[in-house]
Amino acid sequence: MQEVIVDWRLLETRADLEEIARLLTTNFDPALRRTSISEALIFGAAMIEGNDFEGLRKIIDVSGDGPNNQGRPVLRARETVLSKSIIINGLPLMTREGMGSQWHLDDLDVYYQNCVTGGPGSFVIPVLDWQDFAEAVRRKLVLEIASVPLLEQMLSAQYTPVSAYDCLIGEKIWERNQQIWNEP
Numbered sequence: 001m002q003e004v005i006v007d008w009r010l011l012e013t014r015a016d017l018e019e020i021a022r023l024l025t026t027n028f029d030p031a032l033r034r035t036s037i038s039e040a041l042i043f044g045a046a047m048i049e050g051n052d053f054e055g056l057r058k059i060i061d062v063s064g065d066g067p068n069n070q071g072r073p074v075l076r077a078r079e080t081v082l083s084k085s086i087i088i089n090g091l092p093l094m095t096r097e098g099m100g101s102q103w104h105l106d107d108l109d110v111y112y113q114n115c116v117t118g119g120p121g122s123f124v125i126p127v128l129d130w131q132d133f134a135e136a137v138r139r140k141l142v143l144e145i146a147s148v149p150l151l152e153q154m155l156s157a158q159y160t161p162v163s164a165y166d167c168l169i170g171e172k173i174w175e176r177n178q179q180i181w182n183e184p
Contacts, residue, residue, distance in 0.1 A: 002043040008051040037068040038077035045081045063091040067170030087119030093127050114165035
């Protein structure tokens with residue numbers, strides 16, 4: 001399920017930024033759901049391709065507390081997005097608390113590096129503690145705004161797998177937990 005909280009708009013003033021911040025903080029939904037990074041990537045790419053703005057770069061930022069466990073396999077979605085010259089950056093939320101702890105993946109940052117992010121200049125900034133989240137977002141924005149790769153680099157970038165990481169680990173965790181819940 002994808003929901004657009006703030007649609008595309010030009011930000012020119014401090015008042016524009018404050019309005020965006022207000023909209024983002026008033027629509028927080030803490031409900032526990034499954035995670036479909038793959039479908040979020042496809043949805044994000046369609047939003048980028050269908051907007052009326054022409055940017056210097058096209059970037060999707062993925063922030064989440066677990067691996068893909070619903071929808072198409074994440075590698076297939078990532079390859080589709082990268083083929084459209086869209087960069088994917090990640091902020092894996094590696095905190096451990098509450099009901100979501102049974103889905104925790106100790107090396108979520110490595111999962112993001114191998115299975116989610118890609119493209120020239122892409123990066124992963126892990127968030128290990130909630131108090132570090134604001135600083136991680138600030139760092140992410142500075143990196144994205146301040147480092148614009150050359151167009152030639154963007155056009156010639158090829159996807160190459162980093163390692164043999166199991167990018168279906170989220171689906172396997174989901175299946176394992178389903179079996180545990182179904183046991184008498």
